[in-house]
Amino acid sequence: MELPRMASRRLPLPLVAQLVVLLGLACGLRSSSSAAAAASGLAGERVTYLPGQPPVDFDMYSGYVTVDKRAGRSLFYWLQEAPAAAQPAPLVLWLNGGPGCSSVAYGASEELGAFRIRPDGATLFLNDYRWNKVANILFLDSPAGVGFSYTNTTSDLYDSGDKRTAHDSYKFLVKWFEKFPQYKYRDFYIAGESYAGISLLWHYVPQLSQLVYRNNKGVKEPLINFKGFMPWMTGSYDPCTERYSTEYYNRPEVQRALHANVTGINYTWATCSDILNDNWRDSPRSVLPIYHELIAAGLRIWVFSGDTDAVVPLTATRYSIDALGLPTTVSWYPWYDAMKVGGWSQVYKGLSLVTVRGAGHEVPLHRPRQALILFKHFLQGKPMPDAPTKVQNEA
Secondary structure: OOOOOOOOOOOOOOOOOOEEEEEOOOOOOOOOOHHHHHHOOOOHHOOOOOOOOOOOOEOOOOOEEEEEEOEEEEEEEEEEEOOHHHHOEEEEEEEEEOOEEOOOOHHHHHHHOOOEEEEOOOEEEEEEOOHOOOOOEEEEOOOOOOOOOOOOOHHOOOOOHHHHHHHHHHHHHHHHHHOOOOOOOOOOEEEEEOOOOOOOOOOHHHHHHHHHHHHHHOOOOOOEEEEEEEEEEEOOOHHHHHHHHHHHHHHHHHHHHHHOOOOOOOOOOOOOOHHHHHHHOOOOOOOOOHHHHHHHHOOOEEEEEEEEOOOOOHHHHHHHHOOOOOOEEEEEEEEEOOOEEEEEEEEEEEEEEEEEEEOOHHHHHHHHHHHHHHHHHHHHHOOOOOOOOOOOOOO
């Protein structure tokens, strides 16, 4: 059946616009991934080469996981593994928001992914500050109807919302770990990005984190052991890279290489779905109780923000944190990248705020080096460096 065309556009940006959340889930098993993937019958989902791709020292996999057989909802994933020299490395799930925007278009192609798309829309170059240098990055297009993810039930496009998205994402995780058993009990984090104003602020990914946390309660050795999360305030996307992505991912040879659009659905791939965004159904007014619940659970929580973002100003981020009513344990201080101030930080009881100096809407796009340094410190559970040093931080 033919689905409505999903047109790409820049969605309206409200005052408080976008949220990125890193959710930490950790357990003990660490194993070599690519060999185990081949042994488990995943050779057919391995991405051997992308059109226009430079040589790389890491493996990639992509394909679909069905989350609802009756409705025909299947979610598309793209795994960019860390190089063998960096293994064992954590696994990080990346979700873009919107709602209705593709993680392949933004996270993978504009922000933290291994590749950037050249203006010709046909060739790629390596991102020097790709996050898969230090972690295995799993990009997910969610909900169904976003990017390469699809549904056989047209009404799904008109009644999606926070609750179904969280539940489908959780089903995806459980089934994906069955496909990739070598990642079971691996240190696991979730990164998510969402914007739409007050109705969605602090909503999209925290509900998934709460779902994972509650499903783990009472389980002696949970498959996914929730460790913490990191909200990231950003505001919008780059229209030029949107155009590059649209050209590249609509190429039939690219879709074949990624094992994407296997149903041959007749619609143009787009960075965002207006249909989903315009018909988003459920979005609770507040998720502050979720944050209090997860803080009380002792999870590590970092919030980070670009300090020159005019759409989501740092003051708005701080007001959001103030609404939690947390006492300060470490006052506002500068953190350093070598001899330069990289940003500022403040630590609250149960939560840390980190800013990135000179970063606007998308920290990994505008300050990729500092974003990678911050990401590495979060994964390691280390505070940001509070003194200058002549030894440059590796990124």
